[in-house]
Amino acid sequence: xxxxxxxxxxxxxxxxxYTAVASFVSARGRVGELWLSxxxxxxxAFGLTTIASGALLYGLLTHDFRIxxxxxYTSRSQSPLYNFAAWWAGLEGSLLFWAWLLSLxxxxxxxxxxxxxxxxxxxxxxxxxALLAYFxxxxxxxxxxxxxxxxxxxxxxxxxxxxxxxxxLFHPTFLYMGYVGFTIPFAFAIAxxxxxxxxxxxxxxxxxxxxxxxxxxGLGNLFGAQWAYTVLGWGGYWGWDxxxxxxxxxxxxxxxxxxxxxIQERRGMLKxxxxxxxxIAFSLCLFGTMVTRSGILSSVHSFSSGSAGxxxxxxxxxxxxxxxxxxxxxxxxxxxxxxxxxxxxxxSSFLLNNLLLVGAAFAIFxxxxxxxxxxxxxxxxxxxxxxxxKEVTGPIFLALLLLMxxxxxxxxxxxxAENLARNFLFPSGVGVTTGILLFALGMRPLFAAxxxxxxxxxxxxxxxxxxxxxxxxxxxxxxxxxxxxxxLIWANKPRYxxxxxxxxxxxxxxxxxxxxxxxxxVEATVxxxxxxQIRNYVLTYQGLTSYTEGSKEIVAATLDVQRGGQSLGxxxxxxxxxxxxxxxxxxxxxxxDPREDxxxxxxxxxxxxxxxxxxLINPLVMWIWVGGAVLLLGTAIAFxxxxxxxxxxxxxxxxxxKGMRPSxx
Amino acid sequence: xxxxxxxxxLRRQQALEALRRTATxxxxxxxxxxxxxxxxxxxxxxxxxxxxxxxxxSMYYLSVGELLARGDAAYGEELRVSGKVLxxxxxxxxxxxxxxxxxxxxxxxTVPVVYQGVVPDxxxxxxxxxxxxxxxxxxxxxxxxLLAKCPSKYEPKESGQG
Numbered sequence: 132x133x134x135x136x137x138x139x140x141x142x143x144x145x146x147x148x149y150t151a152v153a154s155f156v157s158a159r160g161r162v163g164e165l166w167l168s169x170x171x172x173x174x175x176a177f178g179l180t181t182i183a184s185g186a187l188l189y190g191l192l193t194h195d196f197r198i199x200x201x202x203x204y205t206s207r208s209q210s211p212l213y214n215f216a217a218w219w220a221g222l223e224g225s226l227l228f229w230a231w232l233l234s235l236x237x238x239x240x241x242x243x244x245x246x247x248x249x250x251x252x253x254x255x256x257x258x259x260x261a262l263l264a265y266f267x268x269x270x271x272x273x274x275x276x277x278x279x280x281x282x283x284x285x286x287x288x289x290x291x292x293x294x295x296x297x298x299x300l301f302h303p304t305f306l307y308m309g310y311v312g313f314t315i316p317f318a319f320a321i322a323x324x325x326x327x328x329x330x331x332x333x334x335x336x337x338x339x340x341x342x343x344x345x346x347x348x349g350l351g352n353l354f355g356a357q358w359a360y361t362v363l364g365w366g367g368y369w370g371w372d373x374x375x376x377x378x379x380x381x382x383x384x385x386x387x388x389x390x391x392x393x394i395q396e397r398r399g400m401l402k403x404x405x406x407x408x409x410x411i412a413f414s415l416c417l418f419g420t421m422v423t424r425s426g427i428l429s430s431v432h433s434f435s436s437g438s439a440g441x442x443x444x445x446x447x448x449x450x451x452x453x454x455x456x457x458x459x460x461x462x463x464x465x466x467x468x469x470x471x472x473x474x475x476x477x478x479s480s481f482l483l484n485n486l487l488l489v490g491a492a493f494a495i496f497x498x499x500x501x502x503x504x505x506x507x508x509x510x511x512x513x514x515x516x517x518x519x520x521k522e523v524t525g526p527i528f529l530a531l532l533l534l535m536x537x538x539x540x541x542x543x544x545x546x547x548a549e550n551l552a553r554n555f556l557f558p559s560g561v562g563v564t565t566g567i568l569l570f571a572l573g574m575r576p577l578f579a580a581x582x583x584x585x586x587x588x589x590x591x592x593x594x595x596x597x598x599x600x601x602x603x604x605x606x607x608x609x610x611x612x613x614x615x616x617x618x619l620i621w622a623n624k625p626r627y628x629x630x631x632x633x634x635x636x637x638x639x640x641x642x643x644x645x646x647x648x649x650x651x652x653v654e655a656t657v658x659x660x661x662x663x664q665i666r667n668y669v670l671t672y673q674g675l676t677s678y679t680e681g682s683k684e685i686v687a688a689t690l691d692v693q694r695g696g697q698s699l700g701x702x703x704x705x706x707x708x709x710x711x712x713x714x715x716x717x718x719x720x721x722x723x724d725p726r727e728d729x730x731x732x733x734x735x736x737x738x739x740x741x742x743x744x745x746x747l748i749n750p751l752v753m754w755i756w757v758g759g760a761v762l763l764l765g766t767a768i769a770f771x772x773x774x775x776x777x778x779x780x781x782x783x784x785x786x787x788x789k790g791m792r793p794s795x796x
Numbered sequence: 797x798x799x800x801x802x803x804x805x806l807r808r809q810q811a812l813e814a815l816r817r818t819a820t821x822x823x824x825x826x827x828x829x830x831x832x833x834x835x836x837x838x839x840x841x842x843x844x845x846x847x848x849x850x851x852x853x854s855m856y857y858l859s860v861g862e863l864l865a866r867g868d869a870a871y872g873e874e875l876r877v878s879g880k881v882l883x884x885x886x887x888x889x890x891x892x893x894x895x896x897x898x899x900x901x902x903x904x905x906t907v908p909v910v911y912q913g914v915v916p917d918x919x920x921x922x923x924x925x926x927x928x929x930x931x932x933x934x935x936x937x938x939x940x941x942l943l944a945k946c947p948s949k950y951e952p953k954e955s956g957q958g
Contacts, residue, residue: 365914365916486839487838519854521849523846734893734915743914
């Protein structure tokens with residue numbers, strides 16, 4: 132089996148390399164037959180990558196400990212589900228997982244575009260297959276997942292107990308889907324540059340891929356946040372660690388891209404900027420993988436490292452230099468069809484949104500790589516901590532939220548004063564009232580009241596949009612509210628799906644503001660019967676029990692919880708010790724309601740039965756996860772095939788002045 | 797219907813004309829004063845934010861050897877120090893939640909550390925640790941933040957170097 136897997140990798144490498152060249156040549160010379168062969172090459176590469184993955188999974192699930200990777204990441208006592216998840220637990224396996232996703236996406240792109248984008252697709256395949264060849268080559272020649280041990284051990288090591296969590300199934304998979312997903316719009320952008328078809332074709336063809344990749348990356352980060360929150364036991368969900376930043380940056384740039392392509396579709400502007408954004412987003416994806424897998428930046432996520440660093444750096448350099456060079460060559464053909472008409476227009480607000488998003492990504496990038504830079508330049512490593520990231524991104528994100536509310540209220544091209552007055556009255560009223568009310572009720576610091584005011588303003592602005600759409604439907608078709616709302620959404624899915632995504636973002640922001648500004652904690656050592664007080668909660672320590680569960684030994688503390696004199700029942704905070712591991716694993720007791728989370732960590736105990744706890748109150752955290760679900764819903768709606776969006780296609784092909792048509796809004 | 801179509805044609809014509817106009821008398825829209833000013837304000841604000849935050853939160857990231865080599869300059873500074881927890885040095889108490897241990901570079905240079913608070917699961921003898929805080933006049937590092945990075949965190953125990 133290991134030999135089969137490795138052979139499949141090497142054959143796949145050859146096929147993918149051939150296909151990349153054949154696709155490119157066929158597109159250049161318009162050789163139809165060669166393209167047929169290249170098409171088959173894409174399918175064959177997918178088949179071989181699948182065989183390699185199958186061989187690894189077979190080894191992982193059948194405990195074939197001859198394979199080093201299997202011995203390192205699985206064990207007989209580990210459940211099959213986590214033995215399966217070992218696929219992406221280590222460096223070599225995760226490379227294979229990446230390659231498999233890439234080959235799968237390449238095939239889906241082919242199937243999707245049997246009838247359209249004939250000029251672009253061969254170039255797209257050339258890009259995806261070249262990248263696939265690189266990954267398969269890395270595994271085939273340097274980081275072989277099928278490396279065998281001279282003697283097979285009786286049992287494997289298994290995953291670290293911290294990874295034994297549903298988060299392990301979702302967090303890495305979604306992040307990888309996002310990282311790899313951004314390959315497709317990137318490949319379309321390169322295809323547009325190579326073919327010279329620089330209209331909006333490449334954007335339209337890759338719109339749903341961008342949405343998918345953006346969404347997968349966002350959700351992957353949220354899954355990671357939730358995992359860290361429930362398992363690591365430090366009370367937070369985001370630590371501004373370089374590895375976390377690495378997956379956040381492409382998401383920010385991807386968000387900028389999603390918005391700025393709308394301007395190109397509508398108005399034929401920002402063409403160079405859009406290509407630049409997707410190149411940056413994809414490069415950041417590669418950078419993220421490199422940071423995660425090479426350990427060049429000091430991080431608490433210490434993944435296994437190896438020869439991955441230089442190989443990724445070479446790839447990153449080649450991708451960035453190659454695509455920027457190509458963009459440079461095509462600059463003359465990428466002139467804008469329109470100009471910005473007014474500072475107060477939807478285009479301007481999109482542009483500002485882009486600047487802020489990219490600015491935030493740049494600040495985070497700067498903060499993350501600063502230790503490396505300062506060491507190279509001044510010979511001393513200097514770091515910036517979470518306060519840096521919080522202070523820089525806090526105001527930027529607040530400004531972005533504000534724009535999210537302003538943007539739908541401003542018309543395209545140039546907004547009139549009358550338009551502004553009519554649209555802004557209600558949302559600003561709601562926002563200002565909320566702010567003043569919260570401040571008068573004693574909310575401090577001012578920034579928090581301001582943030583909630585902005586959130587209220589955005590929510591009101593989105594509500595207004597929905598209300599107007601519904602009112603129009605009621606007038607023209609006499610529908611009642613219950614019918615009008617879903618039909619309104621369904622009639623223009625990208626637009627209203629987008630608004631629902633915005634609602635999700637508001638909810639996430641609500642949770643972040645609440646938990647960042649109003650969290651409190653207390654640490655205490657108590658004997659059985661004694662109490663810990665935090666805000667209006669009283670926790671009474673009942674006692675400690677210890678028991679074994681499978682191969683784990685668990686020490687659990689029970690506490691009785693009362694809030695404002697009302698009993699809320701018992702909670703159990705515990706630590707577990709796996710037989711073959713030194714470090715314990717903390718299982719936090721979280722009592723969650725819409726207002727706040729009571730978060731209790733058992734941090735230690737002594738013979739006399741006393742135990743030490745850290746108790747936190749994290750307000751509004753639940754809304755982060757609710758917001759994630761709303762985000763999912765909104766993206767699904769925006770992703771759904773939309774009749775109106777499809778109908779637009781042929782029209783734009785015929786109209787000579789693209790993007791000059793009056794808006795469909 | 798008829799008039800709608802002619803209206804559409806008219807609009808297309810206007811659009812074409814506009815295109816021709818902009819193609820001849822082109823002036824990059826972002827170079828116009830109002831946009832330039834807006835851009836400068838945005839970039840200025842971003843740079844200001846970044847500079848301020850950076851000044852407030854940047855700190856030296858040192859190994860134990862580098863910390864000791866700084867000598868007296870190290871006192872009163874906010875520092876971040878990384879190293880390994882020397883085997884057999886972790887002591888709890890006497891204060892509630894206090895923990896004392898020695899951090900080493902692995903070549904004999906050591907510094908004692910005291911920290912009060914909950915330690916992460918990955919904190920253990922021989923494990924890698926990052927502490928933030930300052931050096932007291934007695935030469936004890938008073939840590940306010942403790943991050944632990946276990947060499948075996950994502951790797952099997954046997955292959956770890958610790």
